Amino acid sequence: MSYDQIPAPAINPESKPFWDAAAEGKFLLRRCPACKEAHFWPRTICPLCHKADTEWEESPGEGTIYTWTVMRKSPRGPFALAYLELDEGPRVYVEFRPEDHDALAIGKRAKIMFHPVKDDKPMMFAQLV
Amino acid sequence: MTIKGVASIVGIYEHPLRIAPDTSTPQLHYECARGALADAGLTFEDVDGYFCAGDAPAVMSMADYMGLTNLTYFNGTDIGGASYIAHLNEAAAAIAMGRCKVVLVTLAGRPRSEKPQPRPQGAEAGWETPYGGSPPNIYALAAHRHMHEFGTTSEQLAWIKVAASHHAQYNPHAMLQNVVTVEEVVNSPMVADPLHRLDCCVVSEGGGAFIVTTPEIAKSLGKPDVRLQGAAQAIKGQNGGKIDLTWSGAVHTGPKAMEEAGVKPSDFKYASIYDSFTITVLMQLEDCGFCEKGKGGAFVADGNLISGQGKLAFNTDGGGLCNNHPVNRGGLTKVLEAVRQLRGEAHPRVQVPDCHLAFVTGIGGTLAVRHGAASAVLERIA
Numbered sequence: 001m002s003y004d005q006i007p008a009p010a011i012n013p014e015s016k017p018f019w020d021a022a023a024e025g026k027f028l029l030r031r032c033p034a035c036k037e038a039h040f041w042p043r044t045i046c047p048l049c050h051k052a053d054t055e056w057e058e059s060p061g062e063g064t065i066y067t068w069t070v071m072r073k074s075p076r077g078p079f080a081l082a083y084l085e086l087d088e089g090p091r092v093y094v095e096f097r098p099e100d101h102d103a104l105a106i107g108k109r110a111k112i113m114f115h116p117v118k119d120d121k122p123m124m125f126a127q128l129v
Numbered sequence: 130m131t132i133k134g135v136a137s138i139v140g141i142y143e144h145p146l147r148i149a150p151d152t153s154t155p156q157l158h159y160e161c162a163r164g165a166l167a168d169a170g171l172t173f174e175d176v177d178g179y180f181c182a183g184d185a186p187a188v189m190s191m192a193d194y195m196g197l198t199n200l201t202y203f204n205g206t207d208i209g210g211a212s213y214i215a216h217l218n219e220a221a222a223a224i225a226m227g228r229c230k231v232v233l234v235t236l237a238g239r240p241r242s243e244k245p246q247p248r249p250q251g252a253e254a255g256w257e258t259p260y261g262g263s264p265p266n267i268y269a270l271a272a273h274r275h276m277h278e279f280g281t282t283s284e285q286l287a288w289i290k291v292a293a294s295h296h297a298q299y300n301p302h303a304m305l306q307n308v309v310t311v312e313e314v315v316n317s318p319m320v321a322d323p324l325h326r327l328d329c330c331v332v333s334e335g336g337g338a339f340i341v342t343t344p345e346i347a348k349s350l351g352k353p354d355v356r357l358q359g360a361a362q363a364i365k366g367q368n369g370g371k372i373d374l375t376w377s378g379a380v381h382t383g384p385k386a387m388e389e390a391g392v393k394p395s396d397f398k399y400a401s402i403y404d405s406f407t408i409t410v411l412m413q414l415e416d417c418g419f420c421e422k423g424k425g426g427a428f429v430a431d432g433n434l435i436s437g438q439g440k441l442a443f444n445t446d447g448g449g450l451c452n453n454h455p456v457n458r459g460g461l462t463k464v465l466e467a468v469r470q471l472r473g474e475a476h477p478r479v480q481v482p483d484c485h486l487a488f489v490t491g492i493g494g495t496l497a498v499r500h501g502a503a504s505a506v507l508e509r510i511a
Contacts (some may be wrong), residue, residue: 009255019255039369041256047369067277067374067497069269069321074261081266083372083497090370093498095260106277123259 061112140169208501209493237336238456285426297447359390378502383417
């Protein structure tokens, strides 16, 4: 699996703060001041209670594996997808780095990381801890 | 208000091709439309409603290509492969409101001969698209969680493929006509843990079409009256991260469609269940109430889905797992086989005796990221 075969994420004005933080290795969530829930992927208006504009907060990006799979063949080689259940609550759809493919299991601890992809842009991944 | 009893399916057609290099996609749609109208005894001039989904060029383009000049209603709802089951619901609603009387629904395409169009993307694209997740690994995410929570095994999932293959052996158009065993399924190459190659549907070209109209017109045509008695549709996404992969949108649509029809799961001897993957079938059987949540593995085991052998015959044409899966969209062919069963036109070796009630359900999009679900109850009216 080669990172530079992965296209850079599409960025728009709403998502730009997330990717600007990602470039500094920081993982951001948005949390709703009305229902106090964090959600993912980030939306300006809370998708859970619909009552308020949400606010950015930095997260350690740590959690447990909710489910995983390794796609055994693809044009860019084997790659692993998973849902990582963050300690803050949201289950995040994310790719695991290749070093962890053989050790993935539901319930294991893991965390969000960033790695450059095509055009040297940062993309979100996960790694076992 | 209900759509119960307001619409009937009077024409069906399944394209015989599974690989169609010497055609165009609009041509295949048109050929399917012609076939379904001929089956109904209707003409293109009779069509005043036209429905298609993302496999077709836009509604305007297709209507113009086929020379549909009498349209008063049209619809392009796209929930992936389940679109056409949702179209049944929407066509009946339109007919009930008097917006149109004869609805044509088409599906066709050539995913082996031409590059499929990328799906339109929303705000999630930044966090999802770069990975290039595709149906096999995204459905696998749900299968893995199901195994973890309920102890479902690969052998149990394999029984779904085995049942489909038992049916496909009688379909001369089926891509895979060999009967397979549980061992062959679990020993086929791993595609995306825990799904093996034989847990996956085929990739085929071709397509199909059906015609929905009023019961009065159905009666005048002298065709068996296959009536829509209940229908429902739903969308399930990640819900801001609160996604639970142990259930699908069919948890809403199956029970709603049955409630509208006034029937329950045990009333059915036949069901068309969209089988993009074995896990898709298992999930819908549980969610629609054919068995308890988590007991799908035991329900499908030991040939329970094989016609003439088990309690619930499913996908007697071989389904997407063995027959065809035009343009990676299996919802329309599910409707077609249900109509064949209700007309008594399924292959004699798989025909359910006196089949008067059929359930149709589908999941389109991706089970573990976001999908649409649609279910319908069809009944043959004597």
